[in-house]
Amino acid sequence: QKEVEQNSGPLSVPEGAIASLNCTYSDRVSQSFFWYRQYSGKSPELIMSIYSNGDKEDGRFTAQLNKASQYVSLLIRDSQPSDSATYLCAVNSGNDYKLSFGAGTTVTVRA
């Protein structure tokens, strides 16, 4: 069983719509959760961090965490063509600051 799983893509959404990305993790003691955006040929860029249950909003991005269900999601509101990228979910489970990454979900925003 993979430690971190993301919904398979690619995900295609029209401009202005909401893109919804999902991630589940297997280790119940996980404490820190991250979303990275990776443009083609570039390195990952941290866009959201979440540590407690509930929602966290930053601009057009909202991260949602449910530790009981071992589930973290990312919503992108008012999607723009510049949001077209691969989004990586990452989870930290221990005290050694290591992250486990999902395989990523590729999002394409259609103009």
Add this chain to the structure above:
Amino acid sequence: DGGITQSPKYLFRKEGQNVTLSCEQNLNHDAMYWYRQDPGQGLRLIYYSQIVNDFQKGDIAEGYSVSREKKESFPLTVTSAQKNPTAFYLCATNGRGPSNEQFFGPGTRLTVL
């Protein structure tokens, strides 16, 4: 100008050669990491170091070696023992603070000819 630098950006290696990838940071972060990314896949951890003069194997350490002689530097050597080294190599750092956020350098794309 703070950040993480990796060099070279592109690297071509002949079979049987060892090559060393550079990673330097001026963020004063204690922890540093090397990942490998293959097309369409997530990141896999090769080695990591939480303090100077100490490092641990990640999930795919075979065929790789590292050193951590300075806080700012964490070079990765891809040896001839690595059977399939063509990949995108990413270095990352973590300040080990409460936020536990990890930041990435621009990466090195290694191709074996």
